[in-house]
Amino acid sequence: MANTEKIAVLKLIRELKKEVQGLKSDDANPSAGELETVFMILDDLEDEIIYNALEERVQEIENASTKLISVITEAKNKSAELDEIAKKINKVAEVLSKLVDIASKAASFI
Amino acid sequence: MYNQKIKLLKSKDTLQWWFLILLLSLTLASCAGILTKSQLTEIKKFSAASNAYSEYPGTVMKTHAGLSLNNQLTNASESKNGETALKNIYKGIEKKNKYNKLADRADKACEILKSYSSILQKLSSDQYINDTQASLEKLGKSLDKSIGEYNKLSNSSFSTFGGIIAATLRGVASIYIKTEQHKAIKKAVNEADPMIEDLSASIIKLLDLYVGEDGAQIIQSEKEDLENWYKDAGHKQPLSTTQWVAKELEAIDNLILLVNKSKIAATNLRDAHKTLLTKIQKKTDLKDSIEIIEILIDDVEAAKDLKDKIEG
Numbered sequence: 001m002a003n004t005e006k007i008a009v010l011k012l013i014r015e016l017k018k019e020v021q022g023l024k025s026d027d028a029n030p031s032a033g034e035l036e037t038v039f040m041i042l043d044d045l046e047d048e049i050i051y052n053a054l055e056e057r058v059q060e061i062e063n064a065s066t067k068l069i070s071v072i073t074e075a076k077n078k079s080a081e082l083d084e085i086a087k088k089i090n091k092v093a094e095v096l097s098k099l100v101d102i103a104s105k106a107a108s109f110i
Numbered sequence: 111m112y113n114q115k116i117k118l119l120k121s122k123d124t125l126q127w128w129f130l131i132l133l134l135s136l137t138l139a140s141c142a143g144i145l146t147k148s149q150l151t152e153i154k155k156f157s158a159a160s161n162a163y164s165e166y167p168g169t170v171m172k173t174h175a176g177l178s179l180n181n182q183l184t185n186a187s188e189s190k191n192g193e194t195a196l197k198n199i200y201k202g203i204e205k206k207n208k209y210n211k212l213a214d215r216a217d218k219a220c221e222i223l224k225s226y227s228s229i230l231q232k233l234s235s236d237q238y239i240n241d242t243q244a245s246l247e248k249l250g251k252s253l254d255k256s257i258g259e260y261n262k263l264s265n266s267s268f269s270t271f272g273g274i275i276a277a278t279l280r281g282v283a284s285i286y287i288k289t290e291q292h293k294a295i296k297k298a299v300n301e302a303d304p305m306i307e308d309l310s311a312s313i314i315k316l317l318d319l320y321v322g323e324d325g326a327q328i329i330q331s332e333k334e335d336l337e338n339w340y341k342d343a344g345h346k347q348p349l350s351t352t353q354w355v356a357k358e359l360e361a362i363d364n365l366i367l368l369v370n371k372s373k374i375a376a377t378n379l380r381d382a383h384k385t386l387l388t389k390i391q392k393k394t395d396l397k398d399s400i401e402i403i404e405i406l407i408d409d410v411e412a413a414k415d416l417k418d419k420i421e422g
Contacts (some may be wrong), residue, residue: 010325014331014334017335018334020229020344021339023331025188025339025342026342032190033190033194036190036194036204037194038202042192043185046331051209052209053319054209054212054316054319054325056291056376057312057316060315060316060414061167061219061309061312061313062215062219062221064305064307065222067308068226068309069303070221072222072229074301075229075298076229078290078294079229079232079233080293081290082233082287082290082294085286086238087241089245089283090241091174093249094248094249097249097252099255100252100253100255101252102363103256104252107256107260108259
């Protein structure tokens with residue numbers, strides 16, 4: 001069913017629900033019990049159309065968000081690379097510190 | 111601020127510091143570019159907006175789920191027999207759970223915005239270069255200590271230069287890392303832009319079902335159901351029912367406002383990302399060059415802090 005058709009059906013269901021609501025609330029109406037059942041059926045139909053429409057839109061959001069995951073993963077990898085560069089700088093600085101310390105101790109023995 | 115920074119740099123160790131600036135400028139000239147302050151501000155603005163925004167669609171959906179249950183309960187309250195009343199209650203609970211599950215799916219999908227903004231924030235942070243601070247400081251101190259010992263042993267008077275070495279290394283590392291950060295952010299923002307556009311359009315389409323041109327008018331319909339029930343049956347019930355209906359109608363009006371604001375925010379989110387993209391892609395002009403120099407001066411100051419720390 002196309003979207004415009006769904007909307008037209010939805011409008012019709014809502015109009016019927018409104019009519020039935022008025023009739024079933026009338027305590028003097030002998031068919032109030034049956035009308036309540038009709039109201040519930042109409043309510044279920046309305047709910048099904050709404051739920052399906054919402055689910056379709058949520059699916060679209062999920063599809064759009066899935067595409068973004070690859071960009072995030074790539075950016076996270078780059079961030080890990082930068083962390084690695086910082087670690088390497090640390091390592092080089094630590095090694096140089098140790099070398100300087102060793103050279104300094106060696107010089108004191110000479 | 112800029113003049114103060116320049117004054118500060120002129121005041122002490124002028125020659126050494128201008129040498130360091132020259133070195134950093136040369137490094138900068140050879141680099142593709144670093145993030146300017148306005149680019150960083152734009153990233154922060156976008157991150158804050160997208161972080162807060164990611165919860166809105168789910169909130170709208172869950173509030174609607176609650177309204178839907180309440181409307182089902184109003185039907186139960188006027189049922190002609192207990193069995194139908196109970197059926198209405200269970201139907202309401204089932205509806206609420208079903209819609210809440212859908213809201214959870216939307217929430218999860220929108221959380222991607224949080225992940226995206228947090229990685230942008232991380233990529234634009236000083237964390238990477240700050241992580242090297244301690245080891246460079248240690249290196250500077252070791253150099254100074256060994257020069258001191260050499261002076262003692264050989265009766266020489268070489269001035270210590272560990273601080274300068276550490277500060278220079280920090281400056282060069284900082285420019286290199288910042289250039290890499292700029293490249294990574296530029297790539298991510300460029301690739302993500304059509305996706306953010308898609309995502310915000312999909313969110314707006316979802317919200318249109320609740321309030322908007324779509325025609326489904328979900329919230330308006332819930333409101334009318336409640337109004338019709340009150341006109342036909344609810345008004346005959348005690349005052350507490352009327353008070354409850356008043357609160358419920360107010361909550362519905364607030365929900366309509368939230369939907370409208372969320373739609374505007376989704377458009378703004380898309381526009382903010384477009385602005386970010388434009389700013390990130392923009393070729394460096396004179397204003398940006400000044401901003402880059404300011405960042406450079408910040409780096410020089412940070413390096414100077416390191417040098418001062420080493421030199422006690």
